[in-house]
Amino acid sequence: MSIIKKQSELHEDMVTWRHHIHKHPELSFKEDLTSDYIAAVLEANGIEMHRGLAVTGIVATIHGKKEGRVIGLRADMDALPIQEKNDFSHKSVHDGKMHACGHDGHSTMLLGAAVHLKENNNFSGTVHFIFQPAEEGGGGGRVMVEEGIFEKFPCEAVYGMHNWPGMAEGQFAVHDTAVMAxxxxxxxxxxxxxxxxxxxxxxxxxxxxxxxxxxxxxxxxxxxxxxxxxxxxxxxxxxxxxxxxxxxxxxxxxxxxxxxxxxxxxxxxxxxxxxxxxxxxxxxxxxxxxxxxxxPATVNTPKHAELCANAAAEVVGSGNVLRNEKPSMGSEDFSFLLNASEGAYIWIGNGLVPEDGPEGGCMLHNTEYDFNDEILPLGSSYWVQLVQGILK
Structure with missing residues (x-):
């Protein structure tokens, strides 16, 4: 059951946020405008935050109505040094820079979850929303760990999510152990x-x-x-x-x-x-x-993978939560966070990719890639369900 409905006011806000971030891509450790934009949305919604970890990183915090456990949710913010070939209104205005991996969507889904949970904090505990720079080769996750993110913001576990073209909209994939190489x-x-x-x-x-x-x-x-x-x-x-x-x-x-x-x-x-x-x-x-x-390899802790699968099933039904997908030989710097904390990293379907061209979607790091706005409510609802399921 998607808590955040399609075509809702929050969904429309998320599309606006996502398009703005996509239009103004910034490379690793230079996400100044992106960080400022995310911080402005957080501030407008009365969400407390800490800025400056790993140069441009943000950690926003929401407390539940009761004290309890503490978890972290992470999204990446940086773009790639790719010349975008799309021709829509929110295409990149920065030559040679493009959100070709969906980090604009990742940040937006986490931001949407934070806005929702600020007004619906009927849980016990605390959530840290980690907006991380420099995933694309810069090792921003490593820098955040080295700068003491888990000393400043202790977490019982940390969770991440990546969009996955080629997997249908409305599906999630959860691996028990190895996810990325x-x-x-x-x-x-x-x-x-x-x-x-x-x-x-x-x-x-x-x-x-x-x-x-x-x-x-x-x-x-x-x-x-x-x-x-x-x-x-x-x-x-x-x-x-x-x-x-x-x-x-x-x-x-x-x-x-x-x-x-x-x-x-x-x-x-x-x-x-x-x-x-x-x-x-x-x-x-x-x-x-x-x-x-x-x-390093991105390897889930099985018990936390199970919590993620349960949360995803609440959003899209257990039949749409894939548990036997092959891991990817691609890499992900969320691995540094998982080496410092227990947790899990999952995939959300960005839509099937047609064989005859990019219309309707294409693979990551492609010059014609775009994040699917229709999955924004699903991703945000997953984050909300995960928080409510763990911090009961």
Whole structure:
């Protein structure tokens, strides 16, 4: 049962908020106008807040009618460095910046829940509404934890939600454990011996070595990771050479590693190192391999996942709460909050994506993506049900 009804006054307000935020996208740690706008709505509704965590972050607080437990609800605020190709009235006015991942909708759904609960605080306890910057590669969740969010605003558990194109409007997905993968950046540097392209016999060609390494890396997951485990190795950037008739001295490869289990991640990295060093040495070159952790895996606490599933079922019915969806190899910095607190992260359906084009929706990080305004009441109602179900 959706507490916040479609076409209600609050729904109309949420559409206005969402369109404003979408129209004025800002990148990680620079969400100044977005933060100001959200703060203005909170202030207009008499909701207390703390500003400045992780530069632009906001933590708003609503107390129930009675004392009790304390939970946190989180939404992200930042946009992506993408040029929007949509042509509607609320398209981005900032060249090269776009809300292509729905963070405008995430912030709006949480804001709608806060406005509703301020006037309907018939629960026991306290809710902290966390508006977090810099999810898109900036690690805003990590910064909030490092700056003491859970010391300043202690929470028994923290909860997050992401829209999911390709899943029908009116559905939620709740995972018992793993939801999103860990993410590391891989760097490989090959040092050979350059020279004239017409005299390769006098050189140690790092490009040929790099090509063999890329090919060999395709076997790391398929032949070293157990079939029931998951990992992805992708080489995505190559840097070598400067002119057509010169074999370069060096070649640099950059890529991405994704995994759920730390043991699997370590196993994959050890194998990559052996391949890189082995192939390079066998061909007369030297090479180094390094990896830089970005985001850890997002893993739910099962008991909190169950609470989320119950709340979602109150909104859309148990038949529309998917419990066996595969986790995503994408990453999410809500993982830093879940490493510091128990909790759970769920998906809300943004609508099916047609095969013949973006009309009616498209996938995340697409130049023609837009958040579905019709799910705003569902997402806000889920937050309200979760609060009322936990803080009875």
């Amino acid at each position: 860990a993410n590391e950046t891989l760097k490989i540097s090959i040092k050979g011996k350059g020279g004239h392209a017409a005299m390769p016999d006098q050189c140690v060609d790092p490009v040929v070595i790099g090509a063999q390494i890329i090919t060999a890396l395709q076997s790391v997951v398929s032949r070293n990771v157990a079939p029931l485990d998951s990992a992805v190795v992708s080489i995505t950037m190559l840097d070598a050479g400067f002119v057509s008739n010169v074999i370069p001295n060096d070649m640099n490869l950059t890529g991405s590693l994704r995994y759920f289990s730390t043991d699997v991640g370590n196993e994959v990295k050890a194998k990559i190192k052996k391949i890189v060093e082995g192939i390079s040495h066998s061909m007369g070159a030297t090479a180094t391999f390094s990896s830089t952790p970005n985001y």
